[in-house]
Amino acid sequence: METTTAARPSTVAVQAASQTVNDCVIEIATVNGSGSQSANNILLKAIFRMGVPVGGKNLFPSNIAGLPTWFTIRVNKDGYTARREDVDIVVAMNPQTALDDMKKVKPGGVFLYNAEIKIDASALRDDTRNIGVNFRELVDQATDAIKLKKLLVNMVYVGILGELLRVEWDALVSTIRDQFRDKAKVLESNFKALEIGRQYAIDRLQGHFPFAVSEMSENRGKILIEGNAAAAIGMIFGGCTFMSWYPITPSSSLAETFIALAEKHRKDPRGKNTFAIVQAEDELAAITMVAGASWAGARAMTCTSGPGVSLMGEAAGLFYYAEIPGVIWDVQRVGPSTGMPTRTAQGDILGAYTLSHGDTKHVLLLPGTVEECFEFGMTAFDVAERLQTLVLVLSDLDLGMNVWIGDEFKYPEKPFDRGKVLDAAALAKLPKYSRYEDVDGDGIGWRTLPGTRDDKAAFLTRGSGHNKHAQYTESSPQYREVVDRLVKKWNTARGVVPAPIIDRTPGAEAGIIAFGSTNMPMREARDILRGNGVDTNYLRLRALPFNEDVEGFIAAHDRIYVVEQNRDGQMLDILRAEFPAHAVKMRSVRHYDGLPITAPHIAGPIFAMEGVSK
Amino acid sequence: MSTTPATVNRLGLSRGEYSGGKSTLCTGCGHDSISNHIVSAFFQSGIDPYDVAKMSGIGCSSKTPGYWLSRASGLNSIHGRMAPCATGAKAANRNLIMIGVSGDGDTASIGLSGFAHLVRRNLPIAYIVANNGVYGLTKGQFSATADFGAKQKSGRLNPFSTIDLCSMAIDLGCTFVARSFSGDAKQLVPLLMAALKHNGTAFIDVVSPCITFANHEGSRKSFAEVKEHNVILQELGFVHGFEEKTVDYAEGATETVDMEDGSKLTLRKLDSRAHDVRDGTAAISLLRAAREAGEILTGLFYVDAGHARETLTETLNLTEKPLAFLTDDEARPPREVLRRILDDYR
Incomplete structure (x- = not known):
């Protein structure tokens, strides 16, 4: 099965035998619809189960099958699991993108590719370790079923990576067992493919490998989850009794998860539903179904994304003015217009805040962690019913669809707040x-x-x-x-509404204000800043309208950096309008290319504005 | 066979207790007659106003829920969205007796999609369209139910084909479809009573002349033209399940539609055409032929009283207690469920 290319790892000039433990970015380049997602998640979760901080991102096209897709796993012992731009290990399974994928590898990194992709030896880099694997031959050993080959090839590379990275075999096995627990046959074939990959690595790819994972104990009491699933679980325990929705990326998985969970866990003793879910004909109907349901007393919500929010505008005014409770869960994506449906942004802030014509303004909740997606999945209804108004929860694709470590969700101890209702x-x-x-x-x-x-x-x-x-x-x-x-x-x-969360560093002069998924790389960014002499205090907004803590925080600093993922600095605009006396000292840090913001995206501009050369 | 007028109904309520606020529509508006017939239907049916939810969109017709049943809660929503609002409300409280009043603009133009999908879902509601073929509040523009060739007050002719909401409703699986005329209490009141008892979507298209913008010759929906072209399919009667009287069959071909609650809708054929109200395909042909002949055919066109289609309440498999009133214990799973769900994420 060895190919010439695969036999050439020695041609690679990898530096001495240093090995980076628990700090690497792995990117797996595949084709949309190839079924790689579940294999990638197995690798991710096995590392999680080793107690090592890890995060996963699926960068996918707006397409059903055939276009390139990338899955990125970031392993980091310090818990920095937000996006990092450079990649240590690329697994190139997609001929369309292989040459570009190769360029992403950091010097000293690993380029592992499907040898069926004919890459000329001269095209291979000499500052990376290049490993060509004939996956077809390997997967042929795993199964004769043509249909399964496409799926199992993914488990083969998981087996190879697992071995090269020294992922614990038990962690991989237990993860696969859990993933396919109801499917004995699938389980068996996946094990076989995994073992074939592992054995191949043992037999053919020994020698120095620059990256490894090693057991830690960081993940006790933690879970690994997407924000959309967290929100859906929250809705189950928050007593959401009515949901209407119109399918739209990237919010559909929230609705689908809620449906699956409700069907299982929200039945009365006679098997009848203690909830209603209606897939609406459009977002105009989805939101007005919520209006009707809330008006009649249900805890009602709809989930959507930017284009849907736009369509819900007229109804938003009805909620506000007629004082009907209701919840819109907006998983933001890139606009304007249809934009890039599978890319992330925080571009709906201003639009959501003043959604609808006339003098209208809305309460916004801004979850910044998966725990908050769960919490707001419950409390958004409390806030809406207490205030008798529309509440928009602004999540985004990065928080909603990507995989994050969070503390295990706590069972709610507070009763529902149904607000002021006279019987x-x-x-x-x-x-x-x-x-x-x-x-x-x-x-x-x-x-x-x-x-x-x-x-x-x-x-x-x-x-x-x-x-x-x-x-x-x-x-x-x-x-x-x-x-x-x-x-x-x-x-x-x-x-x-939920108060902001403030994290102070003694002696810090600069303040940072951020919200939502921009929170994810913030600790890493502040550590970078601190490491270069810029101490910061950090206020994370969790809702609009602002409470007095926000003004107090701004007033207490000479310089405030408002970090957000949109082009125009929408939150900065709102802050300046709300606190005009402080308008001048608030500065903007923006990231808006559709990919999640990184720590350097935050630290870089702040260094520049602080006059720190780095 | 009609109900004998009584000063109080079976709940001991007078007709006046079904009234509402003072109408602000033009004097002589067909819609006010519809309001009056709605009051009669509720009063005669002995329905408790507390049990009723009045739904509407925006327009002259959508204002009318303010003019009847002031003891019932109502949602005068936004333009074209009566149908989804009603869908949400019924899902939230399955015990509500739903009545929706919409207009031809509200239902056939801006709200056409909501109407179609409400019908598809078989939401239990009496859905009334007060149909005058014009936009009254904006001063007389054509609506989508204006006849092809109908004349606007300004003299302009409608160049577009009309939407026949009844044919459309039948085609979409509506389980009760009728048309009536705002001035025909004899026909409309029994239809309304049956619609209120029907378990599913009951749609009644009520031709209701706009006295200000469409009562001129050539509008096709003026009082004079409606009277001239109205062809009444059946003489209708309604006997409530609670009434201790037998159906007094009149001479001629009378048939009875048994409602699910034990009420009976009686139909005595008036027109020479034979029509089986259980045959939807025939009903669509009948409507098309009538339209082509320039007739305004009124009566009951189609009914599925046998409950062949499930209602949305059934599709949703709703618990008996209204979702709106579920307690924390009923709407929040116990602690161990959270633990089990989270097992998938460990």
Whole structure:
């Protein structure tokens, strides 16, 4: 099975026998639809089970099959698992991209390629270790079934990599066993392919390998999960009773996970559903189904991405003005327009904040970890029902679809907050009731649900001009009374939404403000900054509107760097508008090419603005 | 065979207790007659207003839920979105008796997709379109149900073909499809009562002349033209399940449609054409022929009273208690479920 190319690792000028342990980036280049994802996840999870910090990213095309796709695994003992741009080990399985993939390898790295891809020996680099493997011959040993070969070839490279990187065999075996636990036959053939790969590496690829993984104990009490799955689990335990959706990348996996989990775990004792899920005809319908469901008392949400949010604009105004609770979970992707559906961005901030015409503004929740995706999957409903308004949760593709380590999710101890709802018994005790009257002074009225058996309960909810009694009005003072009260409610919201999280470094002069998935490389970025003499304090926004902590943080610093993943600095705009006195000292760090932001993307511009040459 | 007028119904409620706010529509508007018939239908059916959810979109017709059943909650939503709002509301509280009033713009133009998909899902609702072929609030533009060749008040002729919501509804699997005229209480009230009892989507297209923008000659939906071209398919009657009376069959070919709750809708053929209301294909042909003949055919066209299609409530396999009122214990799985789910991520 050995090919000439495969026999030439010695032609490679790899430097001395140094070996980097628990710090490498592996990129596997395949073709969309080749079934490599589950194999890649097995490698990822096996490393996770060794207690080593690791993260995984799938860079995929907007395509069903045939276009290039890359899966990146970053192993890092310090827990830096966000994206790193350069690659240590490339596994090139896709002839279309192999030559470009080869160029990505850092000097001293490894280029492992399918020898069926005819790469001229002169084209191979001399500063990398090049390993050509005839995968066809190997997979032929694993199975005779043509259909399976395409899938099992992926397990062969996992076997090879596992051996070269010294991934614990037990970790690989247990991961595969768990992955295919209900499929004995699949399990068997995968084991066989894995073993063939491993044996090949033992027999043919011995000698120095520059990277290795080694057991650590960093992952006790941790899980490895995508933000979308975390959100779906949150919705299960947050008592989401209604979900409507229109399929759109990158949010579909949230809906699909919720469906699968709800079907299993949200049944009454008679096997009936304690939830309703409707796949809508479009986003206009998805959001207005949420309006109807919430109006009738369900904890209702829809998940979508930017184009869907745009379509939901008109309805967003109805939620705001008629004061109907509701949740939109926006897994942001690159815009404008259709943009790049499979790339990540934080470009919906401003649009979501003021979604809809007229004087409209919305509460935004900004999860920055998978734990928060879980938490907000529950509490978004509490916030929406407490404030009787639309809540938009802004996740993004990098947080939602990529794999992150998080603390094991904690079972919620707090009951649902259903907000201010008057039932018939409560109404019976009241001499009078008006839907939009601010009886408590917090700008939030009491609502009744349809079906309430009291004469005072019913009213016609409307998005047209209404007074505090929920009656139609075109009277200027009555209109003003309601919309001014909504501002009061907005100020109440500041204390209801999750507060920002502040991390201080003693003596730091510069402040960083970021949110969402930009949080992922932040620790690494701040460590780089600190290592070069720039200490920073960090405020991570978790919601809009801002509370007083945000202004306090800005006021306490001479220089504030607002880091975000969009072209125009949308959050910076909102901060400057909210805190004009501090507008000048807030500076922008932006990244917006569709790929996740990295630590150098953050540290570099800050060094430059701090006048630190590095 | 119609219900004898009584001062109070079986719940002890007077007709007045089914009323609503004062209408702000033009005097003589067909829609006000529809409101009046809706009040009659609810009153005679003895439906508790507390159990009702009134849904609408935007437009003259969509304002009308303010004019009846003020004891029932309502959602006057946004233009064209009555159907999805109703879908969400019914899913949230399966006990609500849903009635939706929409217009021809609201349903046949901006909300056509929502209408089609509501029908596909067989949402239990009495879905009324007050159909006048024009946009009234914006002063008389054609809507999608305006007849081909119909004349606008300004004299312009409609160059586009019309959307027949009834044919469309039948084709999409609607389980109760009828057309009526706002001025025909005798026909519309029984249809409304049957629609309220129907377990599934009951669609009634009610031709309802716009007194201000479409009551001129050539509009095809003026009072005079509707009266002239209206061909009534059947004489209708409705006997509630709770009424202790037998159906008094009149002379002629009378048939009975048994509703799921034990009520009966009676149909006495008035037109020479034979039509089986259980035959959807025939109903579509009938509607097409009538349209081509310039008739405004009214009556019950199609009904699946045998519950051949499941409703959305059934498709969703909903728990008996309305989702809206589930307690924490009912809507949050126990601790060990979280542990089990997380096992997949360890």
